[in-house]
Structures are given as structure tokens and as C-alpha cells.
Amino acid sequence: MNNLIQNEMMKLLAKKRLVIIGIIVGVLVLMFTYAQYKQVKEQQEKLGTDDWRAALQQQIIDTQNRLGSNRMLDEWREQLQVSLKQQQYYLDHDINPSEPGATTFTRMFLENAIDLFIPLLVMIVASDMVSFENSQGTIKLLLTRPVNRWKILMSKYVTLLLSVSIIVAMTALLSYFLSGLVFGYHGWEAPVITGFGLNGSDVDVSQVRIVEQWRFLLMDMGLVWLVAVVVGTLSFMLSVLVRSTPAGMGIMLAALISGAILNNMVSSWESAKYFFMVNLKLTTYVSGTAPPIEGMTLLSSVITLLVWWALALIVSFTVFTRRDVY
Amino acid sequence: MRNVTLSVKGLKKRIGKREIIKGIDFELNEGEVFGFLGPNGAGKTTTIRMLVGLIKPTSGSIQICGYDVRQDFTKAMQHLGCIVENPELYPFLNGWDNLLHFARMLPDVDESRINEVVELVGLQSRIYDKVKTYSLGMRQRLGIAQAMLNRPKVLVLDEPTNGLDPAGIREMREFIRKLADEEGMSVLVSSHLLSEIQLLCDRVAIIKSGEIIQTDTVESLLTTQERLIWRVWPLEKGKEILSSFTEITVDQDNIITAFNEHETPKWNAALNEAGVKVYEMNRKLPGLEELFLQITGGGGAGIE
Numbered sequence: 001m002n003n004l005i006q007n008e009m010m011k012l013l014a015k016k017r018l019v020i021i022g023i024i025v026g027v028l029v030l031m032f033t034y035a036q037y038k039q040v041k042e043q044q045e046k047l048g049t050d051d052w053r054a055a056l057q058q059q060i061i062d063t064q065n066r067l068g069s070n071r072m073l074d075e076w077r078e079q080l081q082v083s084l085k086q087q088q089y090y091l092d093h094d095i096n097p098s099e100p101g102a103t104t105f106t107r108m109f110l111e112n113a114i115d116l117f118i119p120l121l122v123m124i125v126a127s128d129m130v131s132f133e134n135s136q137g138t139i140k141l142l143l144t145r146p147v148n149r150w151k152i153l154m155s156k157y158v159t160l161l162l163s164v165s166i167i168v169a170m171t172a173l174l175s176y177f178l179s180g181l182v183f184g185y186h187g188w189e190a191p192v193i194t195g196f197g198l199n200g201s202d203v204d205v206s207q208v209r210i211v212e213q214w215r216f217l218l219m220d221m222g223l224v225w226l227v228a229v230v231v232g233t234l235s236f237m238l239s240v241l242v243r244s245t246p247a248g249m250g251i252m253l254a255a256l257i258s259g260a261i262l263n264n265m266v267s268s269w270e271s272a273k274y275f276f277m278v279n280l281k282l283t284t285y286v287s288g289t290a291p292p293i294e295g296m297t298l299l300s301s302v303i304t305l306l307v308w309w310a311l312a313l314i315v316s317f318t319v320f321t322r323r324d325v326y
Numbered sequence: 327m328r329n330v331t332l333s334v335k336g337l338k339k340r341i342g343k344r345e346i347i348k349g350i351d352f353e354l355n356e357g358e359v360f361g362f363l364g365p366n367g368a369g370k371t372t373t374i375r376m377l378v379g380l381i382k383p384t385s386g387s388i389q390i391c392g393y394d395v396r397q398d399f400t401k402a403m404q405h406l407g408c409i410v411e412n413p414e415l416y417p418f419l420n421g422w423d424n425l426l427h428f429a430r431m432l433p434d435v436d437e438s439r440i441n442e443v444v445e446l447v448g449l450q451s452r453i454y455d456k457v458k459t460y461s462l463g464m465r466q467r468l469g470i471a472q473a474m475l476n477r478p479k480v481l482v483l484d485e486p487t488n489g490l491d492p493a494g495i496r497e498m499r500e501f502i503r504k505l506a507d508e509e510g511m512s513v514l515v516s517s518h519l520l521s522e523i524q525l526l527c528d529r530v531a532i533i534k535s536g537e538i539i540q541t542d543t544v545e546s547l548l549t550t551q552e553r554l555i556w557r558v559w560p561l562e563k564g565k566e567i568l569s570s571f572t573e574i575t576v577d578q579d580n581i582i583t584a585f586n587e588h589e590t591p592k593w594n595a596a597l598n599e600a601g602v603k604v605y606e607m608n609r610k611l612p613g614l615e616e617l618f619l620q621i622t623g624g625g626g627a628g629i630e
Contacts (some may be wrong), residue, residue: 003431004430004431007431008418010427011418011419014418097569137411138414139412140378140380142431144379144403144408146400146404146432
């Protein structure tokens with residue numbers, strides 16, 4: 001089995017796919033870093049002052065005044081207290097909240113990349129994992145060796161999992177180190193608010209708490225990895241089923257893009273929540289944005305994705321081990 | 327009696343309602359080159375793909391060195407080397423890495439064996455170049471090298487001379503004969519180049535519409551189809567007399583009959599008695615090509 005995985009890695013590296021992915025991520029991160037940098041500059045000009053400490057101090061005083069008011073609902077009070085803590089932290093640790101540092105940039109980048117960008121990168125590797133052997137004709141050599149077919153497919157799948165992990169890690173590292181050149185490498189300990197829940201149409205803030213940013217980043221990376229594995233497995237299945245790489249890629253792309261569109265318009269179509277592509281934005285549950293369809297939770301989305309993942313694996317292995325190769 | 331290395335019994339394949347292979351039986355002996363002949367669409371490739379485990383037969387059994395391809399897939403495949411159609415290798419890897427790739431999939435094949443096969447096919451000087459820079463002949467050699475890695479008892483070659491130039495074809499032929507004669511390998515060769523099969527093979531199976539029509543040694547196949555060509559005058563009278571003895575066909579000014587050592591003198595005497603002049607009697611061994619066309623009824627398989 002080790003030998004087979006070694007083989008798959010050798011082919012993957014020779015195709016230079018991971019290098020291409022690295023370059024794509026690098027270029028995009030540089031672009032976003034520049035955009036962010038421009039935004040920060042513009043904000044400073046609007047405020048008309050370089051002294052962000054004074055501005056933050058003023059905000060804290062405002063918040064404290066509102067907290068002193070009697071008419072405040074309890075839930076809002078808690079939320080305000082949380083953000084007060086956050087602002088106080090920035091002031092105490094001398095962090096400009098609008099100039100967040102590489103860690104915050106990485107977190108934001110991952111959160112925005114989870115539903116389209118990362119899946120696209122994973123597709124570059126996954127969608128021709130099996131189908132290139134078909135178009136190359138090497139499948140005939142591969143399947144006439146004294147090795148069972150399921151082992152061959154398993155070695156390919158393990159290689160896919162390895163490359164998905166490499167891609168997620170590479171994206172995080174590149175965005176951290178490249179953006180750090182501009183924003184500085186701080187922000188690991190910065191507080192982030194999490195734990196928003198939705199209860200009907202009301203925001204449920206009973207679970208709201210502050211976590212250090214590095215914990216939050218780890219959570220985000222775990223979720224990104226999960227999404228990447230599920231999307232990778234689905235492309236992998238298409239690569240087994242559809243023998244042409246472009247066709248498999250096209251189907252997967254259509255699904256991903258339709259997911260992005262559906263997210264904005266399906267709130268009344270409840271059963272759409274069983275589609276995998278509507279469930280990809282897992283990070284919104286931790287950062288506290290409302291999900292596209294009422295009733296979706298982190299748990300329900302993860303379960304939906306896992307069901308798709310399991311089905312894709314079953315279909316891939318069943319078809320691959322039984323199919324006649326012409 | 328030499329050992330049987332590959333045995334095929336009652337092999338059938340049905341796709342949907344159409345039976346593509348309608349029951350094929352044959353055996354390969356040690357040290358024998360066996361030819362597989364048939365028009366396009368006769369089922370050669372399907373049969374070969376069933377032998378190497380790419381297609382599952384609907385019924386029937388295939389045994390390689392006593393191991394059933396379906397039940398003991400891995401053991402059976404350890405004794406088999408094959409090139410199915412063109413030798414397709416990874417163009418983005420170099421020759422050595424390609425061999426290493428396939429060696430890793432075999433038990434007990436180390437680097438010294440890779441060196442051996444590279445030497446065997448004479449690719450030493452280019453083995454570290456990317457395969458996409460190879461000529462077709464070099465790819466063919468690398469394909470053979472790959473098939474030889476596990477020291478197979480049975481070698482299956484689908485169209486091994488496809489795309490080679492005349493020198494390459496000859497070299498390939500000598501190479502295959504050497505494997506069979508010196509290493510005792512059984513080689514199954516499919517080809518549409520009949521002259522090749524005629525020169526290369528010990529035995530031939532002719533396959534048409536999913537059935538083996540005839541299996542025999544090349545010589546005996548040819549001798550049963552020997553022809554005698556008569557040039558006589560006057561033609562009409564000659565035809566009349568000869569057709570009273572045997573079946574005749576007329577080709578321009580010649581009359582063609584089967585060759586029969588015992589009967590031919592009588593036919594000749596009869597012609598002489600009737601005053602027909604016999605200018606020429608020509609005994610002719612048909613080429614495998616004519617034989618092939620005769621047996622398979624010419625043309626392609628026809629679409630049923």
C-alpha cells in the first residue's frame with residue numbers, strides 16, 4: 001500500500017499541480033493584501049486622524065454610556081459587554097483594530113475562501129486523479145498488475161487526502177507570511193467574538209464569548225479542511241464516473257457556483273438545505289452570520305456534508321472495482 | 327507434452343442483449359508463440375482484455391499457470407505480462423520512473439531487475455529522458471520492458487508491431503521468438519498483419535464474430551488450402567472435364583482446383599485423352615492473407 005501511495009505522489013509531483021496551486025494562492029493573497037492595505041489607508045483619511053487610540057477611547061466611553069441606560073434589554077447588554085471587552089483589549093495591547101495583522105487577515109481569507117476558492121483548488125487535483133489514467137490509457141497497465149483494484153483506488157484516495165491537507169496548510173501559511181509583510185505578524189492573542197446562535201428570528205447571544213484568535217483560526221482551518229475533503233471526494237467520484245476530466249470539472253464547477261447563487265435565494269425553499277453546495281460556508285456558523293435557510297446549524301451542515309462524503313466514497317469504490325475497461 | 331500456461335474454456339461475454347464473444351476455448355503451451363487473427367470487430371481485443379482481467383467475462387474460465395483470473399486475480403497476474411494496444415506510459419515521467427512505478431506494484435522486483443530489462447530492450451542511453459520525448463519505437467521497447475519486469479510465464483501482446491518501421495518490426499519479431507525459444511515463455515500475439523503472424527507464430531487461431539473458426543499450426547492451416555492452377559487450351563473444354571472431377575474456380579485464363587496428390591494425375595490424364603493441351607500446372611501455397619480472407623469470408627466482420 002505504501003508503494004502505491006508513493007507512486008501516486010510521484011505522479012502528482014511530476015504533474016506539478018501543487019506548484020501551480022501554490023502560485024495561484026500566492027498571487028491572490030498578494031492582491032487581497034494590497035486591497036486591504038488600500039482600505040486601511042482610506043479609512044485613516046476619512047477619520048482625519050492618525051490617532052486611532054483616541055477614536056477607540058471615544059467608542060469605549062460611548063458603549064459604557066449605553067450600558068448604563070436602564071432601558072437596555074439583557075441580551076443586548078451582554079453583547080455590548082462582549083464588544084466592550086474586545087475594544088478594551090485592543091487598547092490595552094496597543095492593537096489598531098482597523099489594521100489587524102497577518103493572523104486576522106489569514107482568518108478572514110480562509111472564511112471567505114471556504115465555499116468557492118478552496119474547493120476550486122482542491123478540484124485541480126481531485127478531478128483528474130482517476131480520469132487522467134483513462135485518457136492517458138495507463139489505466140490498462142495499472143489494472144493488469146497483481147494488485148486488487150480497491151487498493152489502487154484507495155492509494156489514490158489517500159493521496160488526495162494528503163494533497164487536500166497540503167493545500168489547506170499552504171493557503172493558511174502563504175496568506176499569513178505574505179500579508180504579514182505588510183500588516184506585521186501580530187494578532188495571535190487578539191480576542192474574537194463567537195457563539196452567536198439563531199433562535200427563530202432573534203439573535204441568541206446567550207452563548208456569546210470571546211476566544212483568542214489562534215483558537216478561532218484553528219477552528220476555521222478544521223472546517224475549511226472538512227469542506228475541502230468533502231468537495232475533493234465528490235470530484236474524485238466524478239473522476240471515476242466521468243472518464244473525461246473537463247466534463248467532471250464542469251459538473252463540479254456548476255454545482256459549486258449554483259451553491260453560491262442558491263445561498264442568496266433559497267431561504268424559502270427549505271429542502272435545498274440537503275444539497276451539499278448550500279452547506280459549504282461552515283465558518284459563518286462560528287462567526288455568527290445568519291445561515292441561508294432557517295433551521296440550518298453547524299451540526300446539520302456537517303452531517304449533510306458527511307452523508308454526501310460517504311455516498312461519494314461508496315459509489316467510487318463500487319464502480320471502480322466492478323467496471324469493465326475498454 | 328509441454329506444460330499448459332494459459333487455458334481458456336467456454337469464454338463468453340454478453341453486453342446487453344448482444345453476445346460479443348460466443349464461447350472461446352484455447353490453450354497456450356510453454357515456449358509457444360500463438361497468433362490471434364481476425365478481422366476488425368471479431369472480438370480479438372475483447373478476448374484479450376478478458377484474459378488480462380480488464381473485462382469480466384459473462385461465463386467461462388481463464389487460468390494462467392493454474393490460477394483463475396477471477397478467483398485468484400493477484401496470483402494469476404504475477405505470471406502475466408501484457409501490452410494492451412499501444413504501450414501507454416506516463417509521458418510526464420522519465421523511462422526509469424515509469425519502470426519504477428510498475429515495479430513497485432509487483433512483489434520482489436528490485437532495481438537490479440529494472441536495470442536488467444532496460445538492458446534487454448536496449449534503452450540504456452535514453453532511460454532518464456521524459457517519455458514524451460520518445461519515438462513510438464522507443465515507447466514500444468519501454469512497454470516491453472515494463473511487461474518483462476515480473477519475469478512472466480505468459481506474455482500477451484496486442485498488436486505489438488503497430489506503428490513500427492520495417493526494421494523495428496523485424497527486431498520485434500526476433501525478440502519475441504527469442505523470448506519463446508530461450509526463456510520458454512508463452513506469447514500470445516494479436517495482429518492484423520498476416521505476414522507477421524505467418525513468420526512469427528507456431529500456432530494460429532482465426533476468430534470471427536466472437537468464435538474461433540480454426541486453430542492449427544501455421545503449416546497445416548496452409549497446406550489444407552493448397553491450390554493447383556491449370557493453364558489449358560481450349561479453356562471451355564478443360565473447365566468441363568475438370569469440373570466433372572472436382573470443384574473449380576476460374577480466374578481469367580486459369581482454372582483453379584484444390585491440390586490432391588492422388589487425384590491430380592487422373593485429372594491430367596483425362597485432359598490429355600480429350601485432347602486438351604496442358605501448358606502449365608502450378609501448385610500454390612496460399613499466403614495466410616488469402617486463407618484469412620477465404621475463411622472469414624472477406625471484408626470486415628459486418629455489422630449484424
